[in-house]
Amino acid sequence: MSTTTTRDVVIIGSGPAGLTAATYAARANLEPLVIEGVTAGGPTGGQLTLTTDVENYPGFPEGIMGPDLVAGMRAQAERFGTAYLTDDVVQVDLSSRPFRIETSSNGDVWANTLIMATGARPRRLEVPGEDELWGGGVSACATCDGFFFRDKEVVVVGGGDSAMEEATFLTKFASRVTIVHRREELRASKIMQERAFKDDKVEFVWNATIDAVHGTDGVVSGVTLRDTVTDETTEFATDGVFLAIGHIPNTRLVADVLETDEDGYLVVEQPYTTTNVDGVFAAGDVSDHVYRQAVTAAGMGCKAAIDAERFLAANA
Secondary structure (H helix, E strand, O other), rough: OOOEEEEEEEEEOOOOHHHHHHHHHHOOOOOOOOOOOOOOOOOOOOOOHHOOOEOOOOOOOOOOHHHHHHHHHHHHHHOOOOOEOOOOOEEEEEEOOOEEEEEEEEOOOEEEOOOOOOOEEEOOOOOOOOOOOOOOOOOOOOOHHHHHHOOEEEEEEEOHHHHHHHHHHHHHOOOEEEEEOOOOOOOOOOHHHHHHHHOOOEEEEEEEEEEEEEEEEEEEEEEEEOOOOOOOOEEEOOOEEEEEOOEEOOHHHOOOOOEOOOOOOOOOEEEEEEOOOOOOEOOHHOOOOOOOOHHHHHHHHHHHHHHHHHHHHOOO
16 A cells, blocks of 8 residues: 555554544544554554453443454444554654654655554563563463463462453463462452452462562473562462553653653543644553553544544644
8 A cells, every 4th residue: 555645644553442543533534544563562453352251342232352342343444444554663753744654664654643542561570580481371461372271270460350350261271370469459340359259260369479480491380479568488389470460551652752641651631632742642541541441442532533633624
């Protein structure tokens, strides 16, 4: 596809925020372009593609698989005229309009408005052994890797909804799932806590963090746990370590130009999605550290498309 034409709307990111923005922009005859790959970002389709049963997205009383929900959103946006470019973004120049978006393999893309929907990526422990054993038992995606731990014992790190979801999903394969949490109470919603507490395969280690991950021949064999109260360390045998300790917003491309908060999330002018650069909007997990839900990301994508449409009309 030609990338020399200036687009009215370019969207970086293809999760719920980006695809919803694309649907709204396309229905407004703005012929949006969605760039599906983002350097240092998550998978194409966003974190939702790594989720199994999505039970809280409106309109699906029996639930829906995350990848199926993303595929439906993508097809819907395409139906109304959205174009897609699967490539990594190397650099974004926001110094003047139209904005220049440099891609890895398709040259420069030019945009009259830009919607940043780059999402967030899983946070890591940053402890010895983690990088070396990544893919050898250390993972941030139970959906991707749970199958490989059939009848094995695994650890899930975290105390939020994601950790509870990962743990309960892993019980389909693992013989035991131990949730390691640095506090003595969970942050997860009541319903997610109850599911974990009721599952016979799920156990808890409270007030503990992981100091190191150990392995043999590239395969995880255990972790070192540190008690957050006594500071004592113990060795804990496990076949796998799944991380569910939050996310880091994918703002590398624009963090030197767009305003961010203390946690690195893009700042928008509530209730709108406008950033500190005219014509640039942000939607989804890249600017939301409070809710981080598919439905709120989609709602923000809707707002961003409408904001972009109004901006274009006012600056025609």
